Amino acid sequence: MNEMNFHSGSWMGDRRYGLRRLNIGLRYQPRKTSKNRLPRNETQHDYDQPQLQPRRSSVYNSTSFPLFSRQNVDIDNKLVAENARSRISQSLRNLNTIGQSRTRQRHLSLQFPQNDGDSEDANGPPPVEESCTRGSRLTLSSVSDNDSLNALVLLPPRPPSETSRNLKTVRAAIKSGKNSGKNMSFSFQLLPYICQLKVFSYLSSLEKGRLFLVCKCWYDLLRSCCLWSHVSCCEIQMHCVTKEHHNCLEVCYAHYCHRVHQFLDFLGEIHPVLHSLEFMFDIADTEDGYLFKLEQLIQNANIYNLKYVSMNWRSTPVRPFWLDKSILNSKCDEVIQKHRHRQRLFVNFFSHFTLFTPNITTLIVPFDWSEKSVDSVLRLKQLHCLVLEKYFVFQYLSQTLLDKLLSGLSHLKRLMLEVWTPCGQGLVMFSITSKSLEYLDITQCRGFYIEHLNTPHLTQFRVARHPWNGPLVIAEQLNIPCLHDILLEGAPDLVKLNDHDLKSNWMEIKYSQLQEILKGVCSCRMHKTGWAM
Template sequence: MACTANGSSELSEDVIEHYFPFEALPEDCKLQVFSYLNNTAKVRCCFVCKEWLFLLKSPRLWNHISLSDFTPICLGQANHTCVYECYKQYQTKVLQFTEYLCQIKPILHSFVFELDIYDPKAKFLPNIENFLRTAQCRELIYAHLNWKETPNQPLWYEEKCWYHESDVIHLHRLRHRKFVWFFDFFTSVASNLKTLIMPFGWSETSVEHLKRLQNLQTLVLEKYFVFKTLDQTLLDRVLEILPKLQRFLLEVWTPSGAGLLFYSLKSASLQFLDISQSRGFYLNGLVMPKLRQFCVARHPWNGPIVSSDKIKIPCLYGILVNGAPNLEKINDHNLEANWKEKKSPNLQEVLKSVCACKSHKRGWAM
């Protein structure tokens, strides 16, 4: 690089001689360069020239799709209602992006969205379904489907109505019905999934839809309903119909109190189990011969006020000794080789922090 008399810089002859323009690259090389861009940058590159627009319509460039990358941006215009207009612009971006992807018919490897599928004004659900119909989903192995809410929706959204408590519950159930229908469709087009993360409403129909995912290795089921009792038969069915499942993260908020229910878990394939985000969820049995790591926390979710003396919660230590003989780790604590025969002081401290039995828990809360 050489400097001219007026201080500006210009390329030296040697640099110019070795300069190789991007336009001269072979098509495969250009596609490789584009593959390193995120989706937002790819969309911007479509406006550079006709050649780039053509190249960026290659289905292989759109393997990883997230419909949650867009964020509301204030328009900065006079006389506009900031919350309403800016969120409408966000909705428009999401819908336009899905329509553009429908033209490309991408070969999906991962798919992520955080959108309320019951929002009647945004119409996210029809666009998502149309996109999945046109996309090539045979290679789709990762999906994170947050169908219960749109995090980018402002709290004081102008079109958002305030409902009576009974109306909120009613809308909650209607949204779940939409999910059951959508999940039926999704599992039919994405049957080769290996990782699935989503809120779950725990209905018999939804559980049976999971049966299509025979290659599933990691399953994260987050809470949707609160204070809804989980049926043991549904829990058994999930672990029964997924033969390759290795990692299971379960979040349910069930009522605890005088009518406290205890649950048992059985799986021949699970190596990692996490119930640390659940509330009111207590175990009375475990049959997992391959389990290596177990994550748990004591989160009571009380219903009726009752005396803790009337509730007998099984000791977690005994459950693990009998049901997880190859366990190596509880939370971040590495177990000693003889943990089943002798509780070390460190293990005792761990049990005092996570187990709700009378031997390890002191105080009124379970």
């Protein structure tokens, strides 16, 4: 039931929606002596103004939203419009007077040529500024053929005293927000449409979602596709449902899945122009249905100008692992089979995804190092930053695929690798060749050892020693080259090793600080200690 009762002595009203009561205070209160005051029983409906959306009292117990008074805003706008029309008409009359005075002056100068005498007639007619009325502040010096309208607006004639007083009141209310000790605020709805979009563009996805509940005008405004160019599903967190008796794990996660589905469906309806996309979902989980929703989003959204992509398709971090009962009772072969099934789903999804996103510059993804996935990455010719995380522990990496990937990305500047390969007596060494690479990070690798570098533009190199072998490995049978010799030959422009700024003579002299760093990261016989590689 909606009830609106206006009291006899005030402009305050009460509106009831179910169990919730809202106090609505009109911002702009008209003066009691104003002639433009509307009758008390007259109601106006403007659907362009914010309208309150009723919500359930269980979600919002007591909430009050300030509404904007349309009646008094219309009165003030009418006064401003009338004042503007009167000012422009008066300025045009003054301009005609100025033109007639100048024409009269030209005729007088033609009929009575001026002499160098001391008489009053020799001085000619009075200046043009003096011929204007005393109430006008418009001058010919500020008026030109191209800027006549600007001059009329900047230097208008003085309006009457009453109109000037009303206009000053409106301007003072907009600037200071206070008038006669009463709180007055500038309506956000008076801003142009593009300015409102610019303000909303600085908000996060969750903040935009909360603003949907404010009013109908903001609801329509926030459905603009340009406001959702940066989509991050990671901002949606799993919260506990505010009920007394419920299973927190199952119910709360079910609500989380429902919120994610609603968000992805909303994006599919408005067809956003995406510039960045980020999500962390297990695409192999058929019960949650994340893969289907992501495919719908790619189909409905405009992803041609997508620049930044961070996709974690291997797991859903917010999902409690004990909800999946199959993991607790499954065998090792079943776990490996599920990993392989997830990998096949990713290969097909990623291949379809890269067909429509040729302009990606930054990609962060768990990589499976299959031939089809490498071919999909090679479609991204504008790639500048590439982060390849590990997906499976015992994933085999061949030198051929690594060379194919680096040679096909001619604009690649930054590369971060995370490869876990078990090593032993049959240790496999790798070489990295790239003409454009400037930053290389292999600190997260396990069992990945570099044998050769060919990176002439490399300026920063990050490396760490994470051995993945045991004491049964005979160190005398391994011959790993020194990292200093590798960098000396393959990275002549190197200026930073890990967090250490190299000196200018690092290529000629192994100074003490550099030696300490090499002892912690190099696996050669000279720098390593014990059996740890």
